[in-house]
Amino acid sequence: MKKFNSLLTMFAAVVIGFTSCVDGNDNPTPPVVPGEDDVLRVESNITSNTTWETGKTYVLGGRIAVTSGNTLTIQPGVIVKGEVGSGSNATALIIARGAKIDAQGTATSPIIFTTVADEIAPGQIASPNLEPDLSGLWGGLIVLGNAKASLAGDVTETQIEGIPPSDTNGLYGGSDDADNSGVLKYISIRHGGANIGEGNEINGLTLGGVGSGTVIENVEVIANQDDGIEWFGGAVSVKNALVWNAGDDGLDTDQAWSGTMDNFIVLCGSETDHALEIDGPEGSFNAAHTLKNGTVKGNNVAELGDFRDGARGTFENIYFFNFANPADTDGRGDFSLSGDKTLATFADGSLKFAxxxxxxxxxxxxxxxxxxxxxxxxxxxxAGENTVGADKTAFASTWSWAAAAGAISDL
Structure with a gap:
């Protein structure tokens, strides 16, 4: 009943007359409805350097790409809302290869990505009308770069999942591991994961071939229908990340990502499949990543971690709790290595745990x-005597909805 009521709210919000649009030159057109000039509608790709300003809300009217050679600057406190839609109508913000995003919120003024059904306004942290487990109401944030990825057939580029092949702004991959796609700091991404096809949802934060020149710190993803954060190759590192109520996996790594995830929290929701899903390379290129200093809270259903297809990397200083007995849940609630390739990487030291x-x-x-x-x-x-895990003080209630809601108080 809770989700049904929230869906009624969503449909009511869809009919609100959001105003104005951005022309790609920092110049909003005159508002359609007087008095609502702080709500600006974005209908087309961003093809020149553009700034979204503090105190304003920007509504994505479709799948919006920042195209190559251009930078989207998002000032602290901005709220970005995606229209409700699925399939070819799913909304998302894409930072294409060669483009940049400069989204630097602060510890007291985060940048929030959410659904148009969310009544949240600038200056608020918690949604006033949506529950933190309502997912799939828009797409998500997708950042793509020119760094290496291990792709099937040893091709150097491919289309990111969640974006139709007809949209070439969805391509990622290359040879520049130091590529720079910009900055993300103090970001909260909520209620996303719209489905564009069977098994083809959009992650909360998708990082495809993103290079090490990119800075990503203090990010939370809440109620995403697919994964919270997923890396597809690339070399970008992430510091201070929180995922709450992912519909599939909390953190998912693929295609020989070679960066580091340092200080993370995964709070499994009622539909979370794996807290950690770690996949191996798809081509001949091999690289390894590191996940360290993490706290993972289970939900009596999810698996702690599944390492698959020759997974590689180092996983250390991670604390798990609130998971079910695997014997009572048909093998759920375990930490496992799947397949001969993964058993081999564990045996030869390419996959390490500490x-x-x-x-x-x-x-x-x-x-x-x-x-x-x-x-x-x-x-x-x-309980309470762990000596490893995340530093939850990075997730202050002034910028993190999970912290403000008390969801990390028992960590």
């Missing part, structure tokens, strides 16, 4: 959760 801690459900053995020999790198600890 300092994994967990508070086990009563009567559960460590080896029943950490499968395939990974229990050698894990320790059982009592």
């Amino acid at each position: 300092n994994l801690e967990i508070t086990l459900a009563e009567g559960v053995e460590l080896s029943a959760v950490f499968k395939n020999g990974t229990a050698a790198h894990a320790t059982s600890v009592a």
Whole structure:
């Protein structure tokens, strides 16, 4: 009933007459409805350097791309709202290869990406009308770059998932691992993950071939129908990330991403599949990434982690709790290596684990959760006595909805 009521709110919000549009030269056209000139509608791709200003709300009227050679600057406190839609009508903001985003919110004035059904206004942190588990109401934020990715057939570029092949702004990949797609700081992305086709949803934050010159810090993704954050190759690093109520995976890595995720929190929701899904390379190019200093709270359904298809990387200083007994959930609630390729990378040291801690459900053995020999790198600890995990002070209630809602108070 809670989600049904929220959906009624969503449809009511769709009929609101949002005003004005941006012409790509920082010049909003005159508002259609007097008195609403702080709500600006964006209908077409951004083809010149453009600034979205503090105190204003920008409504994405479709799939909007910042095209190559151009920079979109988003000032602190801006709210970006995507129209409701799925399939070819799914809304999203795409930073195409060769373009940049300069979205630097602050600890007291974050930049919020959400749905048009959300009644949130500049200066607010929590939605006044939507629950933090309502997903799929718009697309998400997609950043694409020229860094290397391990792609099937050893091609150097491909189309990002969630964007139709007809839109060439969805291409990513190349040879420049130092590529710079801009800056994301103090960002909250909410209620996204619209489905454009069977098994083809948009992630909250998608990073495709993004280079190490890009800065991403202090980001949260809330109630996304697909993954919270997904990396497709690239070399970008991320610091201080929180995912709450992902519909599929919390953090998902693919195609030989080679950066570092440092200080993260995953709060599994009722539909979360894996807290961590780690995939191996798809072509001959190999690289490894690092996930460290993380806290993962389960939901009695999700798996802690699934490492697949020759996964590589280092995973250290991660604390897990509130997961179910795998024996009671048909094998859910475990930390596993899937397939011979992954068993081989674990055996040869290309896949490494260190300092994994967990508070086990009563009567559960460590080896029943950490499968395939990974229990050698894990320790059982009592609740509240973990010595590793995330530093939750990075997620202040002045910018993070999860913190303001008390969702991280027990970490």
